[in-house]
Amino acid sequence: MTIKALNDVEIPQVCRSCSARHDGMCASLTPAELGVLATHTRHTHHRPGEALAIESDEITSYANVTDGVVKLSRVLRDGRQQLVGLQFAPDLMGRLFGTESPITAEAASEVDLCRVPKLVLETLVAGSNELKRRLLDQSLQELDEAREWMVTLGRKTAAERVASLLLLVASRTAGGSEASPVSFELPLGRGDMADFLGLTIETVSRQISKLRNEGLVTIENHRHVTVPDLAALRRRAG
Amino acid sequence: MTIKALNDVEIPQVCRSCSARHDGMCASLTPAELGVLATHTRHTHHRPGEALAIESDEITSYANVTDGVVKLSRVLRDGRQQLVGLQFAPDLMGRLFGTESPITAEAASEVDLCRVPKLVLETLVAGSNELKRRLLDQSLQELDEAREWMVTLGRKTAAERVASLLLLVASRTAGGSEASPVSFELPLGRGDMADFLGLTIETVSRQISKLRNEGLVTIENHRHVTVPDLAALRRRAG
DNA sequence: TTCCCGATTTGATCCGGATCAAGGAGTTAA
DNA sequence: TTAACTCCTTGATCCGGATCAAATCGGGAA
Known part of the structure; x- marks a missing residue:
């Protein structure tokens, strides 16, 4: 048994080549945590234009984008639409601890998701300082990007x-x-x-x-x- | 000694009437934590227009806005300016865990700040799950507001x-x-x-x-x- | 291959907000 | 008091991007 095999011994098969495992949220998890998580995930594929979450819908799960690009948008009552962000692998989609989605998410290209039930992820977050810190970092990063884009739109x-x-x-x-x-x-x-x-x-x-x-x-x-x-x-x- | 006095016995004097204590970050702290924090804070007052943090400056402290309104802005190289947010009491100012400020902060009105050295707050955050959770909530809230404003600017x-x-x-x-x-x-x-x-x-x-x-x-x-x-x-x- | 259809490009005209310009109205200093 | 200043309002004109209107391109089906 090589050292590599020893390190990987508990890593679930589906996670091994996943971008979230290497650069995303899952990089903050121990093999044991990852093992627990993997038993609850569901992998889905979506065609361009498919809705992934609708504004003001109840949030029941989060999802890592494992491939493709997701559009985030909001619409005004009269139909005017504004994209408010793009998510690329390995971003985590979903308003953490929110009860309803503040925005609509739609597949821009062919998209692969790794979905996690809301409660499973929240429990994991509660128990992992490192994960909490990483998700705080991601949301601050998204905030910086949103503000950067405000300059683009305004000026x-x-x-x-x-x-x-x-x-x-x-x-x-x-x-x-x-x-x-x-x-x-x-x-x-x-x-x-x-x-x-x-x-x-x-x-x-x-x-x-x-x-x-x-x-x-x-x-x-x-x-x-x-x-x-x-x-x-x-x-x-x- | 009344019950009220018992409850307040460890609350630092300067914190007792502070909005951050009741609705802001400090509401997540135990009296003991608050006591430690208060020994490191410095209260400052600022006139309208005064710069509080400059884009790409090194971050050395965070600050709770305890009164007044702070403008957050970015400028393009040729001087075009865009405000990217407003902070009201009891918001916490400062890019958590960042090393340099991504934006400029300036007093819009008369402003009172309660400044905390960077390391002191970060140590406190590392040790307090509740605080970490509250700051994550605040940054997600700000992200929602930024995206809402993108709709305003774009459409x-x-x-x-x-x-x-x-x-x-x-x-x-x-x-x-x-x-x-x-x-x-x-x-x-x-x-x-x-x-x-x-x-x-x-x-x-x-x-x-x-x-x-x-x-x-x-x-x-x-x-x-x-x-x-x-x-x-x-x-x-x- | 050819047809069809949505996506993109290009052209002509229009209009909302920018720019340029002038005139209050309140505030500080002499 | 006036002078000088800053901030706000209002008017006249201009222009960048919206709207309306055709072409043209490209990809899929038969």
């Missing part, structure tokens, strides 16, 4: 907003690497981009064309983006 | 934004009461309102005049606001 021009979104997706999907060129797949269509940026579809499309003409990005099939110079795009993002 | 008209801000201030300063009429003092001038709403001073001023003409609010001395019908204002806020 940036249309072109700067689009550039900001491309940078956001690049940083979350093209592995934190800062080296140019990067290339990645957009998880959002033009309509969702517009709803995230507080713009219309037409304006998003025009500004993407403009960034393309300025040589800041190359785009194939509307979704595949290449950024030759990240620093230049960052300057363009305000 | 509402100028008049709706102004109405939203009046409602926000009303709910935080006129004591959670839902009964109309309410009346309160605006802690922000027109310029700060504009920076919070992603508008210009002139537009804020015009929209306030419009709301006044519609009979939704009455305003004296530019700062003192009376809302005869909260529900009507809420409808106007989108």
Whole structure:
């Protein structure tokens, strides 16, 4: 038996190649805790556009995003919609200790979730200082990102907003690497981009064309983006 | 010795009438913990406009807002500014466990703070489950508010934004009461309102005049606001 | 392959809020 | 008292992004 095998001996099979296990919430758990957790989880797959949680619905479970991208949104009574965040693997979805979801969550791409019943996770959180600390860190991180985005929505021009979104997706999907060129797949269509940026579809499309003409990005099939110079795009993002 | 005296026997004098003690962070502490904390705190007063923390400065302490209102903001390189939040008593200011402040904090009104050295609070947090839980709750609350405001910035008209801000201030300063009429003092001038709403001073001023003409609010001395019908204002806020 | 249909791009025009400009109204200092 | 200042309001004009309206692209089904 190798040392690796010894270390892994109690790690549940389904967790071994999971991103949450390595970089997410589950990295804060002992093998024993992970074993308990794994007996309660349920893995689900979702198609783009599928609703995962509806605003003001009762919360009955949390879920780790193990693959794909989830859109978080709110709508006004008359239908105007605003995306308020994106969640990538291995983020934890769900308002901790909340009783009803303050927002709607929807699959942006093909999404895999690892769902945990509400009470199971809350019990685990109560018993683990390290987990509590990690979840506090994640929520503070999300708060920083939300405030950053408030600047984008309140004070940036249309072109700067689009550039900001491309940078956001690049940083979350093209592995934190800062080296140019990067290339990645957009998880959002033009309509969702517009709803995230507080713009219309037409304006998003025009500004993407403009960034393309300025040589800041190359785009194939509307979704595949290449950024030759990240620093230049960052300057363009305000 | 009365029962009240018995209960209060270990409560530090300065904490007895403090809002943080009753509704804020300190309500989660035992008298003993509070006693330790109080030996490390320093009370400071600040004039409107005074900087309390600067973006990317090192964090050396946290502070409970014990009176007044604090503006949180970010600025772009070219000077465009966006307020990203307001803190009222008894909120705790400061990015927990962060090493540098992600935002700038500035006194909006006359402000009283109760400052705690970074390490003292972090030690206390590490040792208190209840405190950790309360701070997690506060940060989740702030996250919800930030996302709510993203909707305001991304999708509402100028008049709706102004109405939203009046409602926000009303709910935080006129004591959670839902009964109309309410009346309160605006802690922000027109310029700060504009920076919070992603508008210009002139537009804020015009929209306030419009709301006044519609009979939704009455305003004296530019700062003192009376809302005869909260529900009507809420409808106007989108 | 061809047809179909939703997504995207592009063009023309419109309008809400920005910008530029002027005029109160309250406050502090001399 | 006036002068100088800051803050707010109101008016006139401009412009960035919304809206309305066609093309055009791309992917899936037969």
